[in-house]
Amino acid sequence: MTSAYDDLVDELLGDDELLADGALPAVLSTVAETVEPGSRAVIYLRVSSAGQVKNDYDPEGISIPAQRVKCQRKAEQLGLTIIDEYVEPGRTATEMSKRVEFQRMLTRVRNAGDVDYIIVYKLSRMARNRLDDAIVMADLRKRGVTLVSATESIDDSPVGQLMHGILATFNEYQSRESGADIAYKMKQKAKNGGTIGRAPLGYLNVRDRFDGREIRTIAVDPERAPFVQLAFELYVTGDYSLEDLSDELYDRGLRTRPTGRHPAKQVSINKLSMMLRDRYYLGYVEVDGEEVQGRHEPLIDEDLFDRVQDLLESRSTAGERRREHPHYLKGSLFCGRCKRAGITQRLIVQHTVNSRGSEYTYFFCRNKQNGSCEAPHINVALVEDAVENHYATIRFSAQFVATVRAEVARAIDEQEASERLLHKQLTTELKALDTREENLIELAADSTIGQEKIKTKLREIARQRRRLTERLTTTTENLSDSARLIEAALTLLENPKELYRRCDEQQRRMLNQAIFHSIYVDDDQIADHSLREPFAHLHAVQSDWQTTDVTLPEPRTDTRPRGYQRCPGPTTWRCFGAVF
Numbered sequence: 001m002t003s004a005y006d007d008l009v010d011e012l013l014g015d016d017e018l019l020a021d022g023a024l025p026a027v028l029s030t031v032a033e034t035v036e037p038g039s040r041a042v043i044y045l046r047v048s049s050a051g052q053v054k055n056d057y058d059p060e061g062i063s064i065p066a067q068r069v070k071c072q073r074k075a076e077q078l079g080l081t082i083i084d085e086y087v088e089p090g091r092t093a094t095e096m097s098k099r100v101e102f103q104r105m106l107t108r109v110r111n112a113g114d115v116d117y118i119i120v121y122k123l124s125r126m127a128r129n130r131l132d133d134a135i136v137m138a139d140l141r142k143r144g145v146t147l148v149s150a151t152e153s154i155d156d157s158p159v160g161q162l163m164h165g166i167l168a169t170f171n172e173y174q175s176r177e178s179g180a181d182i183a184y185k186m187k188q189k190a191k192n193g194g195t196i197g198r199a200p201l202g203y204l205n206v207r208d209r210f211d212g213r214e215i216r217t218i219a220v221d222p223e224r225a226p227f228v229q230l231a232f233e234l235y236v237t238g239d240y241s242l243e244d245l246s247d248e249l250y251d252r253g254l255r256t257r258p259t260g261r262h263p264a265k266q267v268s269i270n271k272l273s274m275m276l277r278d279r280y281y282l283g284y285v286e287v288d289g290e291e292v293q294g295r296h297e298p299l300i301d302e303d304l305f306d307r308v309q310d311l312l313e314s315r316s317t318a319g320e321r322r323r324e325h326p327h328y329l330k331g332s333l334f335c336g337r338c339k340r341a342g343i344t345q346r347l348i349v350q351h352t353v354n355s356r357g358s359e360y361t362y363f364f365c366r367n368k369q370n371g372s373c374e375a376p377h378i379n380v381a382l383v384e385d386a387v388e389n390h391y392a393t394i395r396f397s398a399q400f401v402a403t404v405r406a407e408v409a410r411a412i413d414e415q416e417a418s419e420r421l422l423h424k425q426l427t428t429e430l431k432a433l434d435t436r437e438e439n440l441i442e443l444a445a446d447s448t449i450g451q452e453k454i455k456t457k458l459r460e461i462a463r464q465r466r467r468l469t470e471r472l473t474t475t476t477e478n479l480s481d482s483a484r485l486i487e488a489a490l491t492l493l494e495n496p497k498e499l500y501r502r503c504d505e506q507q508r509r510m511l512n513q514a515i516f517h518s519i520y521v522d523d524d525q526i527a528d529h530s531l532r533e534p535f536a537h538l539h540a541v542q543s544d545w546q547t548t549d550v551t552l553p554e555p556r557t558d559t560r561p562r563g564y565q566r567c568p569g570p571t572t573w574r575c576f577g578a579v580f
Helices: 002-013 024-034 063-078 100-111 130-142 158-191 225-235 242-252 269-277 302-318 336-340 366-370 380-394 398-446 451-473 479-492 496-502 505-515 535-548
Strands: 040-046 081-088 117-120 146-149 203-210 213-220 284-287 290-293 333-335 347-353 359-365 516-522 525-531 564-566 573-575
Touching (some): 040 100, 063 146, 100 130, 225 242, 333 347, 359 366, 380 496, 380 516, 380 525, 398 535, 479 505, 479 535, 525 535
Antiparallel strands (some): 284 290, 516 525
16 A cells, blocks of 8 residues: 555646645645545654754754655554655754644544554654643544554554553653752752853863763853953943943954854843853852862952942843943044054043042043053042143134134124025015006007017016015025124133133033044143144134234225135125135
């Protein structure tokens, strides 16, 4: 019977049209319909772990093909025809509800009614839980389906049912005994300092040879271990939130270990938080709530770990937040030595506490961490004093301030006069259009001119009216906004050092960010700076005056101040990108 079945399958599988558009289920159904009821069998093949599938050149491994051969021989012995098979690679024996193929097979038994026998290699391949076995068997008997083991004497006979019950009970006992034995051995391994399961980030699961035996152990991951150490060192500075730290480590090259299901990716905030709290990195493992010395190499020393825990605890109490401004100068300071080398690099803050509990704060170049910059750490008090003194160098002279204010006031007056003239001109043009429109309407009434020609002229008048009205109603660029901006810049830099000295830290931070793009520090001195607008243009104008004229020039007939350019139209000037 099996040879006839094989011939039919070969014939159907050779029909390309039948197999088109996913018709394989129809093939199997056709095969099942040709087999005599009472001899239809399906086989169920399963291994417990994915490792059993991946240990041979055959994609199914060694175990599944061996089970298939045994089940096929059993079908031949009983004169049964195998109409289908269900293969379950790497599913645990204790979770029947999660076995996809097993559930598909039961659904077919319940709904299709075309299965008379289920053949398994061993009863334990189907169930190791006595209750599950009883439920499934009751369902199969209700539907007239017989379970057959290829290697055990179980069937529908009284002796076969007795053997079935004994084997099911024994399988459950063996499953639980094996589980308890594995748990005991894992516990003993942990008590001896071994690591159970997947190694944490920074370590690798490896196999070692010892006295002719293969030992599963843990080794330091040369790629990721330095990043784990760096994570603790950066976090303890207090300059990084967990989100900041995750981004920083990702930018520097840290990725998680890839798996068969997940590619390498950025370390999440939650995993980073757990890593910073994990005493495994100190060299310990935990067994039943007790800590024992592990056999793996520590990555972090006790002092660093304790300081990280203190910071985590303080932030946990207050609530973890991104620390945008731990110091009012942070974000404004850059390394002067790196600038000379053509590199732009910020200075970052480091807080340290000595053995007596005294706290010190330093600024240092981030490139020191990779050894590419030799600039020293600078005490924060020295940097604060240097920045305060540097404000005196960006002061506007009193003569410059007075002159710019006078010129801005004059430009505003001229602009207002120009706008009044424009308003008058536009109003006159609109009145002229109204007159032309009225005349055309009168001509149309007298039929003096053709209707189409009049309509064309009226449409042109309408377009001109819309254009003039838009110009009239649209507010022209208001000089007062630009004037207020320039006035604010002049006021800030009339006596900036005194202003800065009287500000609190929050106000100093705002001033630094409003005036400077960057302040370059070398040792404890300010080496250079880059100003924001409009301060940069205003300083360029003042510098031009100071280098070309010792005293201000005599008033000019065009009343245009230095630094201004004439724009199209009378009495209109452009200064520092704003129209006057």
